[in-house]
Amino acid sequence: MDLSRLIQRSEFEWELPQKGNMRVPGVLYASRALVEAMDEKVYQQVRNVATLPGIVGASYVMPDAHWGYGFPIGGVAAFDPEQGGVVSAGGVGFDISCGVRLLHTGLTIEQVRPILPDLMDALFNTIPAGVGSVGQIHLSDLRMSEMLRGGAWWAVEQGWGLAEDLDHIEEHGRMAGAMPEHVSHHARRRQADEMGTLGSGNHYLELQQVTDLYDTDTANRFGLKPGEVVISIHCGSRGLGHQIGTEFLLEMVKAAKTAGIALVDRELACAPAQSEVGQRYLGAMRAATNCALANREIITHLTRQTFAEMVSEAALTLLYDVSHNTCKEEIHTVQGRARKLLVHRKGATRAFGPGNAELPQEFRDSGQPVLIGGSMGTASYVLAGLAENEDKSFGSACHGSGRAMSRRHxxxxxxxxxxVDDLRGQGIHVRSPSMRGVAEEAPGAYKDVDRVVESAEMAGLARRVARLRPLGVVKG
Amino acid sequence: MGWELFYHEADEGIRGEGKTLSEAFEQAAIALTAVVTEPDLVIPRIPVPIEVSDDDPELLFLAFLNAIIFEMAVRRMLFHHINITIDGPELRGTAYGELVDIDRHQPAVEVKGATATELFVGQKSGRWRAQCVVDV
Incomplete structure (x- = not known):
């Protein structure tokens, strides 16, 4: 990206000035090197998002941003429904509520290392992953509606999860306002065999070792210790979310026109939040969020079963579950006034700081855990939310390292x-049904996650707590 | 070859070209398979009907791709090729493919949906072209 069109506000904050039909400026949080490396399309997409009705504050970009569709991946934008603000299917994306959860194992690297290859084989054989994979759970229409209302609560009620997990999931495990009646027959069909499946592409289950602590006090609160083995699970709402995104994206292209919204890019497909289409989308999107929460809870259940059979000392407890393709109704203070906003985070993680009433009691003093996924061969991070980020990006941070090159490349x-052989040489055991898929997800195809996280911390979006090194990966 | 993949940083651009609009759509469908696997690895043994409509040729193209993506997902199939006819807003045709075979196809990634990014349906240098970015 050409920096000459930006105003540098600080070492890690850049303003894209409001001009033309932009309603607000753009703000990019990243180092000079990361902004320079961003595709020119990111610049255009930040500007495009800033033209949408009812946008509040700015069109924000996180340090891992890259060229998306409509919104940049790593984009954050909030809209005020009371001021004609929109809800955008393009601003959430196809993989609604894709996210990451982190589990403690209660095991040390010394306990896991001798059995690591066998453990990875067992996880790979237990958790359906990759194109065409199917789960063991097949839902009738009635049960699917219950799942779409209940999220992780539903999974726990079915025996596929633990009640103590629920408070450690955003929305406390169940997104309110879900309307399964607005989830189409096609979306339900796509999900019929996909509950408890990991998916493909950049989705994974990863065993990791805690290697570095940056904030010992918060690490203690989060229960993270050097040498501990933890598990990250990254996946989303599977076919159901993909189909809802597909259907509403096309419907909102037309709805925007009907509402008199001139889209500079059709991929910004949106509708006034208070319109019939907008309300229907919010209901369906929230149902898809519950699908993602249930899916990660079921995969956690399968993981617990596998560990119980392999390592009797293991105790898998959930640190936290975050989603990074979302639109959430949140109350934020803007220029001294509390406003109810629809905050779109597309490839961005909620990062609420200390004191936020949305957080469970145990994170009220520390801020919420912010989980940043790496790639198969690189680190992942646990960060913590900062109260001052409320004024920076409505409490948002990056979600991963972000791709640096195309799959084909x-x-x-x-x-x-x-x-796979090279990574095994580094002590990282990869299991995947597709070697082509592994090549497309090569660690080198991603940005340097260390630099991305450093930028997030230096920009004041979140603070580093711990660094995690991969030990084994089940890749879809 | 009347199809190709084109650059997108995180996802994949698919493009089909041909002497007619239908041919451009058919070629783009092969590019869609190429996002997942090598199209030549897919055996065209099972026919699946595809039928969509839209007055806008570009939205018709997205509806066409999304119909294929849906069939790929729910049938666990990959398609070798598709034969279609387009009559005004109506598109009808048959996709030919087989069930996913993990070992043989080595499928890299699921396609989630067709996006309006880089969407274009029209003529370029006397040939029909249909293209967009698909989310993976």
Whole structure:
């Protein structure tokens, strides 16, 4: 990205000035090097988002931002429904409520290392992953509606989860306002065999070792210790969310026109939040969020079963579950006035700081855990939310390292089998049904997660708590 | 070859070209398979009907791709090729493919949906072109 069009506000904050049909400025949080490396399309997409009706504050960009569709991946925008603000299917994306959860194991690296290859084999055999995979749970229409209302609560009620997990999930495990009646027959069909499946692409289950602590006090509160083995699970709302995104994106292209909204890019597809289409989308999108929460809870259940069979000393407890493709109704103070806003985070994580009433009691003093996924061969991070971020990006942070090259380019540079062998040489055991998929997800195809997280901390979006090194990966 | 993948940083651009609009759509459908696997690895043994409509040719293209993506997802199939006819807003045709075979196809990624990013349906240098970015 050409920096000459930006105003540098601080070392890690850049303003894209409001001009033309922009209603607000753009704000990018990243180091000079990361902003320079961003695609020119990110610049255009930040500007485009700033033209949407009812946007509040600015069109924000997180340090891992890259070219998305409509909104940039790593984009955050809030809209005020009372001021004609919109809700945008393009601003949430296809994989509604895709997210990450982190589980403690109660095990040390010394306990896990001898059994790591067998453990990875067992996890790979237990958790359906990859294109065409199906789960063991098949839902009738009635039960699917119950799942879409209940989220992780429903999974726990069915015996596929633990009640103590629920308070450690955003929305306390169940998104209010879900309207399963607005989830189409097609979306339900796509989900019929996909409960408890990991998916493909950048989705994974990863065993990790805590290697570094940056904030010992918060790490203690989060229960993270050096040498502990933890588990990250990254996946979303599977086919149901994809289909809802697909259907509403096309419907909102037309709805925007009907509402007199001139879209500079059709991918910004949106509707006034208070319109019939807007309300219907919010109901369906919230149902898809519950699908994602239930799905991660079920995968956690399968993971617990596997560990119980392999390592009797293991105790898998949930640190936290965050979603990073969302639209949430939140109350934020803007220029001294509390306003109810629809905050879109597309490839961005909620990062609420200390004192936020949305957080469970145990995180009220520390801020919420913010989980940042890496790639197969690179680190992941646990951060904590900061109260002052409320004024920076409505309490948001990055979600991963962000891709740095296309899948095709990655395929040309790496071979899946060789990559798996090389990673094994580094002590990282990869299990995947597709070597082509592994090549496309090569660690080198992503930005340097260390630099991304450093930017997030330096920009005041969240503070580093712990660094995690991969030990084993089940890749879809 | 009348199809290709084009650059997108995180997802994949698919493009089909041909002498007719239908041919451009058919070629783009092969590019859609190429996002997942090598199209030549797919055996066209099972026919699946595809039928969509839209007055806007670009939205018709998205509806066409989304119909294929839906069939891929619910039938656990990959498609070798698709034959279609377009009559005004109506598109009808048959996709030919087989069930996913993990070992043989080595499918890299699921396609979630077709996006309006880089969406174009029209003529370029006397040939029909249909393209967009698909989310993976």
């Amino acid at each position: 990655a395929r040309q540079l790496w071979q899946g089998r060789k990559l």
